Amino acid sequence: MSRIGVFICHCGENISRTVDVEQVAQAARQMTGVAYACDYKYMCSDPGQTLLKKAVAEHKLEGIVVAACSPRMHEKTFRNAAQAAGLNPFLCEMANIREHCSWVHDDRAEATTKATDIVRMLVERVRKNKKLVPITVPVTKRALVIGGGIAGIQAALDIADCGHQVVLVEREPSIGGHMAMLSETFPTLDCSQCIMTPRMVDVINHPRITLHTYSEIECVDGYIGNFSITIKKKARSVDMAKCTGCGVCMEKCPQKKIPNEFDKNLGFRPAIYVPFPQAVPNTPVIDREHCTKFINGKCGVCQKVCGPGAVDYEQQDQLVVEQVGAIVVATGFKLYDITEKPKGSAIKGYGEFGHGKIPDVIDGLTFERLASASGPTGGKIVRPSDGKEPKQVVFVQCVGSRAREKGISYCSKVCCMYTAKHTMLYKHKVHDGQAYVFFMDARTPGKSYDEFWRRAIEEEEAVYVRGMVSRVYQKGDKVVVMGSDIAVGVQVEIEADLVVLATAIQPRDGADTLAQKLGISYDKYNFYSEAHAKLRPVECATAGIYLAGACQGPKDIPDTVAQASAAAAKVMTLFSKDQLEREPIVARVNEKFCVGCLACKKVCAYGAVEEKEIRDRQGNLIRVVAYVNPGLCSGCGTCQATCPSKSVELDGYTDEQVMAMLDTL
Amino acid sequence: MNNSTEKAEQAVTIDISGYDVATAEIRSEAKRLLTEKIVDAVVGYQAGRRKGSAVPVIITDPAQAEKLLFSPACVNNLSIYLTKAKKEIRAKGKLAVVAKGCDLRALAGLVGESQFKREEVVIIGVSCAGVHRAGIQPGEPLTNSTIAKKCRECSVHIPDEADLVVGKLPPLPDLPPKEKELMEKLDAMTPALRWEFWKEQFTRCIRCLACRQVCPFCYCEQCLCDRGRPQAVDTSPRPSGNMGWHIVRAMHLAGRCAGCAECERVCPMDIPLNLLNRKMAEELKELYHYEAGMKPVEKGPLTSYDEKDDQSFIK
Amino acid sequence: MKHDFEPKIVAFVCTWCTYAGADLAGTSRMIYPSNVRVVKFPCTGRIDPVFILKAFQKGADGILVSGCHPGDCHYMAGNFHARRRFAVFRKLLEFIGVDLNRLEFSWVSAAEGGKWVEIVTDLTQKIRKMGPLTQFTDLADEEQWSGALSNPELKAVYDQV
């Protein structure tokens, strides 16, 4: 390349004050390969860029060096200008003679010499630059949303409303997730079914959302824009097309006494069941473990009574493959179970609370089901042991959360608020009841959150005891809660009728296996890791995969919905163009020289290097070489530095360019 | 490469009767493998023209199995015939290879670098008490003065990861580690003196590239030092280019070298190249507890990392 | 003020952290010696030991390699691989006989303009005191086979090989 233009900027007088720009231009004209060199007061200004474009045409320039500010400032500007002038943008480089030279050296002669050296270095570099064309990766404009809770529903609706196809996969027989279990939600106490069910109906009715319930992700292949997802649809034993949702089968099913997981085993359900009345889709599922037909082949009542003949015992699990361009992970959370031994904890669950053996010690979600109008008790707060109305209820905060020795050192963020809500719900239902809350400190940072918490204390007269609970034990039909009240400095014993533990929020079971299938990273608690804690909270480091809701970390419904819409927005930016355009600074393998030692694959943090078989026309294998997937490569170059024979080369930072710069020393 | 101090060390002859046992077992095993078509070729050693010498051989016909042998002259690391650089040998089909302990470490390294799959190769391991060092007339007995430096400090006499281990190990003499002493002397020197030492060594290098061609891990299709654009390392055998060449070679073998010290043996100018690889091996052992082993590892020390790696040298 | 010997310092830096740190030093108008020449890379993971060797051969008197703090790497693991690579490479250079004070490594984040200035200034002063690095440049003028060993101690080791 022998016709290079060097444009030296005064930057007002930021550069020309300490660097003799004319002298640098003069020196530049002598450099090999430089056909034109000039200096101008404001290169980045409009006249400056016009000057550049004119010079390219007039002097038939093949490469440009703009000696001005840092490339981190105006590289884009000048590359666009070069492109406008008909030049490949990657043949334009910036020589940083402002931040790295004029601003940091005060001796004029030294600064001018250094500026000339920097220009010479960049001229040599440009002479070795190659034309690069942005990488285009086709994008399948279809999104996959994993998890049908409020996060998944919100993301799916946003993307679908924007005109794109969405595949929503939910593990349970119905979407709704944990929010569907809640009675009323803070801080407005509006009933969660009322605000959520319409959204669930929108999902089932949405023309562009394909819903797979009672299904799980079997495996994930491909990369951003080109994922291929294998989904295992577990057999419902009911044909969804025929079923009208009349519910006769559920009434007639002889099996009545199966504990309903949705109601935290308080209520019961038949073998053929729908988790809760407002379930979407409203098609029942046969629980094959408890259904007598599957246990010993007898019964079959549901098939007989089913008008449309939708019940089909022969139905098998099915594998469905969906092609998608982006994935939103919204798998939600589960509550810490005091009988389990959490990962990384030295000891097993909460022995001091009797390991959950005391029937009247329940967790937050169970209280929600008790308080919920569509719950097993129709909204009446009763003691699970004898069904009586509890007159004294003790709420215990931070059970598992902020407890390092239990292996969970983080705060679960939402328990302070929902416990305050629980005291209110209890007060509304049992007017003469008294709620006690053992807490360390109340964390109520949201909008009108603290006012809600103050209301629980001042108006609903909940007694907040600042202190921890050391032991809960059964005493007769009472449940004694031994704790301390550190404000007063005494031991406190409360003989309560019901104890509600605000247990910690943890990721769903199997979160780590799903992460391995997706190839995304997760932290030591199995929460999924975002690409950057502050600046990229809804993206994964793995391109094309986004996060929404509690699977990324404990959060309440407002934050979850906000994050879901943010993730949807990210998906929409990805889908805004047919081709995914990416900076062409990616690695390429020279398949002639690659000997397939795959060292590059071992050091690639993005899994961008694959094995590629080279076969002759008859199809027999000649050799295996490395192949860099331009869609995934982020251009760090570690592979080239690791490859002994430099058979893999990072465009834009090739060895030839670097050596050319070093030759000018 | 012997010198006066060695006379002080009392002469010890190593009983190599076990090698004849190995020779017989290799022959029968090679014949079996070839006749039963388990492998298509056996890479082993056979007698050279000069009495007592041994050269690598690739036999395909069972009748030739009688020519195979194992003796102190079997110094070559036969794993070089299994890499991509020797396509014609691999083209013969499924191979069996005779391997000493140090050779087996190279084979394990090559499997780790996907050069061949472990099940594709039958490895006939030989319990080896030691082989000759460079410059020894073939046919001389194996004594403390004719044994190779690497064998004096060998820790892999029995290649237990091989498919079959032949031969019988004699009682092994405890020989003072000459190479370790040399390393200590070099480490004790000042950097300037060490520079003089290596400058002197590399000035003699004639760039015959024997060290590269016998190294099992130098199987690149095009070596960095053969490249013209850019010329990372000067190709002409002048001191500056030689210095660059040997530094790049040592760096490329760091964490891969199996310590078979063939590079040092074949150097016609007697340059102690194994010292470089040994220094790299010692550093990697100290820094990342890595040692070239008999079992292939998925990632070597320089293709993996640990959050808690030492960074005391970084400001 | 001019010194009789002005060292030539080459700095290999990653663009996301140290280059940005140097930019910050610029925007904060911090003054430091002008001996350093910066070569920009996407990541320290891309910096190949051959570049360090080439820079020394081209007459660099001091070399600085700097990038993101562990954990900050824009590419997640580039600096971890670089850390291991340079830990081993500097041991090789030390064994060959290069004075490691000539080769410095540091983590400079985009917010540490001050630290960049401090490191460059200290390095320049240190190298100024140490004088020019002649090892590699002298070697370039030598023809083959000197065959002449002056130092007796060296001769002893040499013979023992």
Next chain:
Amino acid sequence: MALTITEENLRKLVDRLVKDGARVVGPKVAGEMTVYEPLTSGAELAPGTLPRRSAKEAFFPLSETILSFQKGKEGLKVEDVDTNAFPRTVLLGALPCDAAAPQVMDAVFSWDYKDEFYLERRRRTVIVGLSCTSADDSCFCTLVGLAPTDTMGSDLFLTPLAGGGYSCQVVSDRGKEFLAGYPELFAEAATVTPVPPAEPEGTPVDLAKVKLWLEEHFEDEIWEEVADRCVGCGACAFLCPACHCFDIVDEGTEQSGSRRKNWDACAFSKFTNHASGHNPRDVQNKRYRNRFMHKFKYYDDKFGKTLCTGCGRCIRYCPVGIDIKGILEEIGKKALSTKDTKGHEENHHG
């Protein structure tokens, strides 16, 4: 009457030559090996054992700058090497297998292109051969028509005498001229009893028959059998007194640098690598076949000489023990049975 020179006078001769500004290249001990190197004083002379590297370096050095260039203010400046500045050289103490080689190589260096660098050094060198008294089982000069006492290529030829000192035989007029310069160092002796010369094992091989055999056996499984083990390094070519291939490469930067002529070897895989990537000799045994053919056929076809003096260095230093002596003997036996079908006239060493 035979001319003789004592050991001491020979060393004095070296001192005198060095003082006269001549470059005296002779066998000297460095570290643990003997090499042909410029001597600084007579004391360094250590004749007898075959040096590790061959004597060709006196005329055809390992690496040689043939021009250097500098881009300055006034454009490109190119500096040639002044071959007249080459020093007057005396190659002293070259054993017959080293002394004979230059004469063989003269043919190729003065063929269609006159290689001034080589030829100028040849013109300015006097070769003082030394009869060989010790051979090991790798030596095979007798197999290729030479002998431990062969004066081919030497201008003067010293033969070690039983009582010490050497008898000196004038072979060429250049030798006579050189001798005239230092008459006082030589003496006359009636009878001399030379030290018995070395007897390398092996009976001479009929090279003409070998050449014929080679013509028919370009494709023969002997190459695979013999050279599949070759690893493709340059040790044999670089140590061989007769190998003369070289490669030209530019070094430095576009601003300043030099063009260098370095040794090359046909064993290297890159040697016949075409720009297109095609490599006619893609497999290692083909490359070794080329080496053998060049030495015992191609060079003979062109220049009527055998490009091998039987010094045995390539046998001693081959990493995988390829033994050219064994191959030559084997082919020699096979060649005996082939008839002279093409009617080549009898010549191998002119």
Next chain:
Amino acid sequence: MSPTKNVLNYSYYPGCSLHASGKEYDESARGLFKALKIGLQEVPDWFCCGATPAHNVDELLSLALCAKNLELADAVEGDLAVACAACFSRLKTTQHKLGENEVKRKQVEQAIDAKVSLDKPVKHLLEILARDFGLENLQKSVKKPLSGLKIATYYGCLLTRPPDVPQLDCTEAPTIMERVLETTGAETVAWSHRLECCGANFTLSRPGVVLKLTGDILASAKRAGADCLVVACPLCHGNLDIRQKEIEEATGEEYHMPVFYITQLLALACGVPPGKLGFNSMIVNPTPLLKEKNLI
């Protein structure tokens, strides 16, 4: 006494109480182990483990005391058996702390000028019976089953805490004593105060606290219908047994609940003659209960 063919052999660290107020614990332990043919070789001239006061005053002292005991115990063959919960806790904490903290280890080694030996396993009697000896063997060696006896097992606060030091059993819900006692046919009741503190040393400085805490324990055991309490720590035994009269006066409740050491009942079940088990030196006379259950 040189034990005839012994199944297991242990070195034994009794601790100060077992030579004084906790005499019956030591005698019954020796009797039991003799009956089960487990060798118990007392560590020659052992000395005090420092219990709670030492580590409150000077941690280095408490660690050095235990380190010295461990060094002495090294001379005796077999793992170190410990009966008293406090000694067990101190020895285990020493091994844990010195194993983790290099600086402290050097200080202690300087104090006792000997190398600290941390690898000798320290085991509580319960661990030996339940794990090494095995519950099935224990069941086989029962000669006189304690059927009909309702026992409230009392662990106290020290035996299983802090979580990762004693590693005897689950910290908050241990079952080792229940499992051991059930092999004798006795019945153990479920009650709430198994791991509540009995007030320990406050028995001297603030007896009121002990009365309250021990009172709750006795009340809870009575509520659960237990005939007696079983402990594995001389200090808990002291508070529950000696103070029982005062508690009855203070609370007006009737308890008469004998407090046995676990080794006393096990030895009785394994056929050791009652006379050797120190029943007569307990404040709350156990004989009526034992007679009623015709165990003596």
